[in-house]
Amino acid sequence: MKAHMIQGTKITLTPALPSDRQTVYEWCFHSETTKCHAGPPDYPEAPIASAEEFFRENGGYEDYFFTGERPRDGRGFLIMHGGKAVGFVSYASFHLKPGVTECDIWMNSEAHCGKGFGTDALVALTEYLNREQGVHTLIMRPCARNARAVRAYNKAGFVPSAKPIDAYMLTEYLSLFGDGDYGPGGDALLVKPMITYRDTHAFTPQALQDLFLSVEWSSGHYPEKLAAAMQNFGTVYSAWETDAAGNECLVGLISAMDDGVMTAYVHYLLVHPAYQRRGIGKRLVELIREHYREYLRIVVVAYNAEVDFYASCGFKKADGASAMFITSLWT
Numbered sequence: 247m248k249a250h251m252i253q254g255t256k257i258t259l260t261p262a263l264p265s266d267r268q269t270v271y272e273w274c275f276h277s278e279t280t281k282c283h284a285g286p287p288d289y290p291e292a293p294i295a296s297a298e299e300f301f302r303e304n305g306g307y308e309d310y311f312f313t314g315e316r317p318r319d320g321r322g323f324l325i326m327h328g329g330k331a332v333g334f335v336s337y338a339s340f341h342l343k344p345g346v347t348e349c350d351i352w353m354n355s356e357a358h359c360g361k362g363f364g365t366d367a368l369v370a371l372t373e374y375l376n377r378e379q380g381v382h383t384l385i386m387r388p389c390a391r392n393a394r395a396v397r398a399y400n401k402a403g404f405v406p407s408a409k410p411i412d413a414y415m416l417t418e419y420l421s422l423f424g425d426g427d428y429g430p431g432g433d434a435l436l437v438k439p440m441i442t443y444r445d446t447h448a449f450t451p452q453a454l455q456d457l458f459l460s461v462e463w464s465s466g467h468y469p470e471k472l473a474a475a476m477q478n479f480g481t482v483y484s485a486w487e488t489d490a491a492g493n494e495c496l497v498g499l500i501s502a503m504d505d506g507v508m509t510a511y512v513h514y515l516l517v518h519p520a521y522q523r524r525g526i527g528k529r530l531v532e533l534i535r536e537h538y539r540e541y542l543r544i545v546v547v548a549y550n551a552e553v554d555f556y557a558s559c560g561f562k563k564a565d566g567a568s569a570m571f572i573t574s575l576w577t
């Protein structure tokens with residue numbers, strides 16, 4: 247897979263090239279921002295690395311970060327704003343369990359810090375990795391004392407990990423990288439769980455019950471019927487979160503039936519309350535719209551409170567039509 251430009255809100259990420267190697271090293275260890283993460287007086291435990299150490303094999307910024315030869319192991323990007331490079335962001339996965347990736351980032355001057363570029367770069371990169379590589383968990387390990395970095399990473403969706411590093415790292419790398427750059431306990435282990443989207447029809451009754459009852463839908467009291475219904479719907483897309491132990495939790499779902507050529511009916515769309523307002527519902531609707539793009543009509547019966555949400559997804563309220571039911575369900 248070839249890395250291409252990644253568009254953020256304020257910045258653009260462009261894949262770093264071999265000609266950027268030395269510059270990127272200098273931004274990291276010989277620039278105005280270096281004192282914020284390495285070297286005395288504030289970070290004596292994280293000495294200024296030499297270029298050889300920075301580019302070393304097995305754990306350093308090897309060539310593939312600048313050539314894209316091993317996209318599953320890692321890649322570097324220049325952070326661009328107004329046509330100028332303002333910093334560098336990278337991910338590395340070679341040392342981590344499947345689906346887990348570690349990010350690192352630094353700006354090249356103080357003038358480029360505190361403008362939201364770092365947060366924006368991390369949001370854009372993490373969404374790209376989730377979408378293109380199926381990454382479900384991202385970690386970062388800044389020094390716990392680097393308050394600005396921790397703040398920016400929090401804003402980008404990273405939160406303190408409830409699990410230690412061995413939940414994410416391959417055992418054979420623990421002795422090398424387990425302590426991070428700041429010695430035992432010196433870093434803040436932050437994690438950003440991402441949502442994975444699937445088109446499966448196979449659900450356990452329990453997962454469906456938990457999700458449906460979380461939004462107080464009475465159909466959640468019929469979990470066996472729901473599991474059979476999901477097998478029978480023409481189209482089902484679901485959203486999953488993976489925890490540090492690799493267990494997946496169902497957090498959202500959309501299902502539809504169709505006549506095969508012209509009309510599709512969206513029947514269920516629900517997102518667990520703890521995961522609402524994160525774009526999951528919108529993404530599920532996008533998946534359905536894409537699936538039925540050749541159809542002439544997609545119908546949804548919306549609760550009045552959800553009309554604005556569906557309008558923002560491209561639906562129009564019907565004039566002169568009302569939804570009518572014969573039902574024994576109560577919500």
Ligand SMILES: CC(C)(COP(=O)(O)OP(=O)(O)OC[C@H]1O[C@@H](n2cnc3c(N)ncnc32)[C@H](O)[C@@H]1OP(=O)(O)O)[C@@H](O)C(=O)NCCC(=O)NCCS
Pocket residue numbers: 279280282283333351352353354358359360361362363364365366387388389392393394395396397398401
């Ligand atoms: C860490 C870094 C990449 C973050 O990128 P950035 O573009 O500066 O981050 P943002 O502007 O998106 O966010 C920074 C936040 O920290 C806040 N902040 C600034 N100084 C702070 C401080 N001393 N304590 C706490 N928060 C601070 C800012 O106000 C902002 O939050 P706000 O938007 O809520 O006001 C960048 O600051 C940097 O390169 N620092 C030097 C190198 C470094 O430390 N790299 C990290 C190595 S792990």
